[in-house]
Amino acid sequence: MSNTRISVSVQAEPFDAGPLMAQLRAAGAGGIANFTGIVRGGNGLSALEIEHHPRMTQAALEQIARDAATRWPLLALTIVHRFGRLDLAAPIVFVGASAVHRAAALDAVAFTIDRLKTAAPFWKREHFTDGKSAWVAPRPADHASAARWD
Amino acid sequence: MSNTRISVSVQAEPFDAGPLMAQLRAAGAGGIANFTGIVRGGNGLSALEIEHHPRMTQAALEQIARDAATRWPLLALTIVHRFGRLDLAAPIVFVGASAVHRAAALDAVAFTIDRLKTAAPFWKREHFTDGKSAWVAPRPADHASAARWD
Amino acid sequence: MSDHRPIRIEYFAKFREAMGRSAEDVALPTAVGSAGMLVEWLRERDEAGHATFDDSVLIAVDDVMAQADTSLDGATSVALFPPMTGG
Amino acid sequence: MSDHRPIRIEYFAKFREAMGRSAEDVALPTAVGSAGMLVEWLRERDEAGHATFDDSVLIAVDDVMAQADTSLDGATSVALFPPMTGG
Numbered sequence: 252m253s254n255t256r257i258s259v260s261v262q263a264e265p266f267d268a269g270p271l272m273a274q275l276r277a278a279g280a281g282g283i284a285n286f287t288g289i290v291r292g293g294n295g296l297s298a299l300e301i302e303h304h305p306r307m308t309q310a311a312l313e314q315i316a317r318d319a320a321t322r323w324p325l326l327a328l329t330i331v332h333r334f335g336r337l338d339l340a341a342p343i344v345f346v347g348a349s350a351v352h353r354a355a356a357l358d359a360v361a362f363t364i365d366r367l368k369t370a371a372p373f374w375k376r377e378h379f380t381d382g383k384s385a386w387v388a389p390r391p392a393d394h395a396s397a398a399r400w401d
Numbered sequence: 402m403s404n405t406r407i408s409v410s411v412q413a414e415p416f417d418a419g420p421l422m423a424q425l426r427a428a429g430a431g432g433i434a435n436f437t438g439i440v441r442g443g444n445g446l447s448a449l450e451i452e453h454h455p456r457m458t459q460a461a462l463e464q465i466a467r468d469a470a471t472r473w474p475l476l477a478l479t480i481v482h483r484f485g486r487l488d489l490a491a492p493i494v495f496v497g498a499s500a501v502h503r504a505a506a507l508d509a510v511a512f513t514i515d516r517l518k519t520a521a522p523f524w525k526r527e528h529f530t531d532g533k534s535a536w537v538a539p540r541p542a543d544h545a546s547a548a549r550w551d
Numbered sequence: 552m553s554d555h556r557p558i559r560i561e562y563f564a565k566f567r568e569a570m571g572r573s574a575e576d577v578a579l580p581t582a583v584g585s586a587g588m589l590v591e592w593l594r595e596r597d598e599a600g601h602a603t604f605d606d607s608v609l610i611a612v613d614d615v616m617a618q619a620d621t622s623l624d625g626a627t628s629v630a631l632f633p634p635m636t637g638g
Numbered sequence: 639m640s641d642h643r644p645i646r647i648e649y650f651a652k653f654r655e656a657m658g659r660s661a662e663d664v665a666l667p668t669a670v671g672s673a674g675m676l677v678e679w680l681r682e683r684d685e686a687g688h689a690t691f692d693d694s695v696l697i698a699v700d701d702v703m704a705q706a707d708t709s710l711d712g713a714t715s716v717a718l719f720p721p722m723t724g725g
Binding site: 457514518520526540 | 650651652654698717720721725
């Protein structure tokens, strides 16, 4: 069994990466890697809206976290993913991992973020300043990134 | 020319990753990746001591940062590296990158941390609880990691 | 034994909008025995279903990701959603 | 023209400890024209130099990383250090 300390949160509230990183400073860790996805402005975007499947999301993220913990010797892995309406520059997702060696932490973060782009029940809708909105289409590049871990 | 906002600091003082991450939230970024190396306990280690070449270190880190900014479209790249005596669990190094797309940010962080393990004039010495100390030998794995970017 | 069974169908994201509802309770013919057959049944039921569901549809049966051939035996809910775009 | 020139040699980390000093100012024979030749000259100068420097030595000339064949023309300092172990 993996002894990775897994923490998963699906939430509407914003998060602050600093305290999340502090939590990841497990005893014995040599390194902490993390990634924060934020709402990118441009192209007339005014806000992002994220829908999810309330009963499935937590379990999907926990499964991705367990998969990562099986692949790499991690001390801790944290995933936070928001839903609801997000303003420009707001944080969307945080993935952080601590490990004895840096490669495990870095690879686990890359794997986890790739996986949750294609294997967690979230759907993004873009709202624009002209009042229009549109669902984000799945990106072939995201599926290629996820597939490289198969 | 690259428009990456590069920030490099060589310092004795501890750092806090939270504010460093906040600085990386450049306008237009879609993601921020970062890695923090911390002094790993175990094997009787009591402290880590880092010697460096004062006149060369800053330039070496800036060169590594520019190399990363040439390889990936980055909005910002930050490197902080400490020297002097560091206690267990203290932060040693911070590498953070922001980019429009996550892969660039993640890869740039992995590249930068690999490079500064082998191409920046720092030398680590381990101090143990029994009073002994020893210079850290270069790890073949670190050189292999660095070489994969060549 | 009835030749229909009650089942709840949930729609997410663009499927929810296209179907004009987030869920519905239907009486499903027992001959519709798999997740894939349920999608086909919706496509044949009305114009909205026909226009909405294509090969990209993802299916969860009782909140677990399913394949086209996943059985609906004992299932109480099926969720249909487009490819995920989180992260 | 002198057949010697003044140059400052700096030692770091385990080389500093092995040589028992962090720097020294030497009069280097002008025949010692490259970074690699300087290392060889140190190895031949005394037992400490012989025991300290092997093929793993890294060399900087005037604070710029150098190769064995990097010229010492006009150089004022050479730094010798073991493989780096930062990060």
